[in-house]
Amino acid sequence: MNSIQPFPSPLTTPTGTRASRGLGLVVFLGMVLLTMLGLFFTDEDVVQGSTVRLMYIHVPTAWVAYLAFIVTAVASAMYMWGKQHSLTFDRIAGASAEVGVIFMGLSLVTGSLWGRLTWGTYWQWDPRLTTTVFLFVTYVGYLAVRDLGGSHQQRAKRSGVVALLAVLEIPLVHFSVVLWRSLHQEASILQPNGNVTMDGLMLFTLLFGVAVFTLLFAWMVLHRQRVLTLADAIDDGGLETALQERRNEVN
Amino acid sequence: MTQHPISTMSVARAIATKDLRIEWRSKVLVNQVLPFAGIVMVLFAFALDNDGILQRVAPGLVWLAVLFSSLIIVQRTFAIESADNALDAIKVAGVSSAGVFLGKAVALVVQLLLFECVLVLLSLVLYQVHLSWGGAVLLVTVSFLANIGIAAMGALYGGLGAAAKGRETLLPLLLLPAVAPVLIAATRATESAFGVSGATLGEGWPWVALLAVFGALFTFGGTLAFGVLTEE
Amino acid sequence: MDHVSFIIGGYVVTFVAVGAFVLRMFRQARKFNSAIAESDKPWR
Numbered sequence: 001m002n003s004i005q006p007f008p009s010p011l012t013t014p015t016g017t018r019a020s021r022g023l024g025l026v027v028f029l030g031m032v033l034l035t036m037l038g039l040f041f042t043d044e045d046v047v048q049g050s051t052v053r054l055m056y057i058h059v060p061t062a063w064v065a066y067l068a069f070i071v072t073a074v075a076s077a078m079y080m081w082g083k084q085h086s087l088t089f090d091r092i093a094g095a096s097a098e099v100g101v102i103f104m105g106l107s108l109v110t111g112s113l114w115g116r117l118t119w120g121t122y123w124q125w126d127p128r129l130t131t132t133v134f135l136f137v138t139y140v141g142y143l144a145v146r147d148l149g150g151s152h153q154q155r156a157k158r159s160g161v162v163a164l165l166a167v168l169e170i171p172l173v174h175f176s177v178v179l180w181r182s183l184h185q186e187a188s189i190l191q192p193n194g195n196v197t198m199d200g201l202m203l204f205t206l207l208f209g210v211a212v213f214t215l216l217f218a219w220m221v222l223h224r225q226r227v228l229t230l231a232d233a234i235d236d237g238g239l240e241t242a243l244q245e246r247r248n249e250v251n
Numbered sequence: 252m253t254q255h256p257i258s259t260m261s262v263a264r265a266i267a268t269k270d271l272r273i274e275w276r277s278k279v280l281v282n283q284v285l286p287f288a289g290i291v292m293v294l295f296a297f298a299l300d301n302d303g304i305l306q307r308v309a310p311g312l313v314w315l316a317v318l319f320s321s322l323i324i325v326q327r328t329f330a331i332e333s334a335d336n337a338l339d340a341i342k343v344a345g346v347s348s349a350g351v352f353l354g355k356a357v358a359l360v361v362q363l364l365l366f367e368c369v370l371v372l373l374s375l376v377l378y379q380v381h382l383s384w385g386g387a388v389l390l391v392t393v394s395f396l397a398n399i400g401i402a403a404m405g406a407l408y409g410g411l412g413a414a415a416k417g418r419e420t421l422l423p424l425l426l427l428p429a430v431a432p433v434l435i436a437a438t439r440a441t442e443s444a445f446g447v448s449g450a451t452l453g454e455g456w457p458w459v460a461l462l463a464v465f466g467a468l469f470t471f472g473g474t475l476a477f478g479v480l481t482e483e
Numbered sequence: 484m485d486h487v488s489f490i491i492g493g494y495v496v497t498f499v500a501v502g503a504f505v506l507r508m509f510r511q512a513r514k515f516n517s518a519i520a521e522s523d524k525p526w527r
Contacts, residue, residue: 013509014516017526035494053490057497102504110493117489134428141425148415154482158411161476162425165407168472169429172465176432179461180439220505226526227508230515233523 015226023219030212037205045202051117056205058114060213062107062132067217068100069139069166076163079156087232088225090156093163094146095224097139099217104136127181131174138166152232259350266354271361273331280324280362288320288366292373307448309378310441313370314434318401320366321359321430322423325405328355329413338413338481348478352406356470359402360395367394386444389455393444396459397437399466404429407473407480414481436461 016024038056045052075093079085111129112122123129146159274280295312299305305312332338341351371390374380382390408425412418436458442448443455521527 010506010509013512014524015509015512015526031498039490039494050486050490054493057493061497099504102500106497106500109496113489113493117486134431137424137428141421141428144421144424145411148411148418148421150415157479157482161479162411165429165472165476168468172432172468173428176435176461179458180435216501220501220508223505223512224508226524227512227515229523229525230512230519233519234515237518 054114058110060209064217065104071096076160080160091228095221127178130177134173259347262350263353267357270358305378311438325409329409349474352477355406356402360398363398380445390444393440396462400433403469403473411480
């Protein structure tokens with residue numbers, strides 16, 4: 001494993017282990033199967049027609065996005081209240097937020113594509129959508145806070161506090177948006193119709209998608225967290241090297 | 252919480268009076284930031300044209316101008332500290348960070364109140380909205396409670412930006428989404444106070460509750476979190 | 484066919500974004516790896 005290959009394939013990574021490769025393979029095969037099921041094997045919905053095929057990818061991405069932020073919040077709490085203030089929890093929080101931002105963006109894109117087909121509009125000021133955007137922006141801010149510099153512990157504390165504040169903020173945002181919308185009912189633009197009567201295979205495909213994307217999330221966070229560990233070690237090593245050079249200069 | 256030689260409340264009072272005295276003497280707020288808020292109100296009128304629209308959206312415009320101004324005020328509140336590394340000196344002196352936070356927030360509440368007075372007066376003149384006595388009472392309550400929320404969030408995230416030097420650009424990204432509930436609640440309540448968009452006075456008061464919860468929650472959260480966020 | 488392009492587009496966007504994230508992550512990992520002692524890689 002340690003031999004330096006002249007032209008490493010873009011799919012090799014030093015963060016891989018036997019277990020993570022196994023998981024990666026399962027995720028890959030699952031994705032292929034999900035795509036086949038979603039695009040070809042399932043029937044069209046009675047109401048939604050073929051647009052229901054977007055659900056098989058939209059619902060899992062949205063689910064992973066929310067899951068990612070829950071993981072970030074929990075990992076931040078475990079860092080803050082853990083006895084050793086372990087940086088591992090901090091890196092898990094960071095990795096999960098990065099993956100979460102990606103999936104939140106994707107769920108907004110796939111959601112608006114789906115909305116265009118079923119509602120006739122890319123965007124609606126629906127409380128859930130609006131809160132999702134706030135969640136997205138809040139966690140972009142969280143990632144920026146992680147980038148502020150300083151020691152690793154400092155980064156962990158700061159971003160931990162910001163993540164926990166976000167847990168307070170988001171319900172308030174959601175609640176106020178719900179109140180806001182309930183006052184200003186506009187002439188209903190095509191009723192948002194999420195209720196789909198699903199036959200067995202459709203329901204299976206949806207649940208299967210959620211499961212596969214959850215495994216994908218776990219796999220991505222696992223690797224990302226290890227890369228962040230390497231990056232932190234580089235920072236520490238860089239400091240050591242700089243100090244060593246400085247000492248050599250003086251002598 | 253460690254025991255500090257000076258009580259949290261007296262630290263808060265000292266910081267707040269110091270901040271307000273600096274602003275009073277330097278006049279930067281009155282001579283530069285307040286005119287900025289005024290020109291924003293005029294520009295809104297250009298952008299939206301007149302003819303009734305302005306009257307309907309006046310509450311939202313007032314609160315948008317308040318939020319934009321709050322970004323500048325918050326940045327200034329911490330700029331006066333970081334100029335001489337005064338925040339570090341305060342920390343070295345070992346005073347309670349909760350006190351520093353509360354002091355900063357109180358000073359911000361007072362400054363924001365000044366802005367709201369001016370901006371509401373401007374909207375009465377420029378946007379031709381009408382304010383009854385009952386509306387004025389509601390508006391004062393709303394402004395005060397909204398300010399507590401904005402000031403708490405502002406002091407918290409402003410402190411974070413100031414602790415990481417040169418990264419003040421982060422403030423709007425963190426602050427604006429966080430205070431969105433304040434914008435929504437304050438705007439709806441002000442609609443009632445102005446009597447625009449068919450809103451009655453009674454509809455305004457429930458929003459006051461939301462503002463109060465927001466303010467209380469983040470004042471409490473801020474006293475706990477400020478020390479960690481500004482730590483070196 | 485609006486529907487088909489939207490549906491295919493949704494799948495493509497998702498897989499491309501995830502793929503780009505993963506490839507970038509792997510490249511970063513390979514770049515860092517040589518400078519790091521094995522003892523700093525707890526998963527090994």
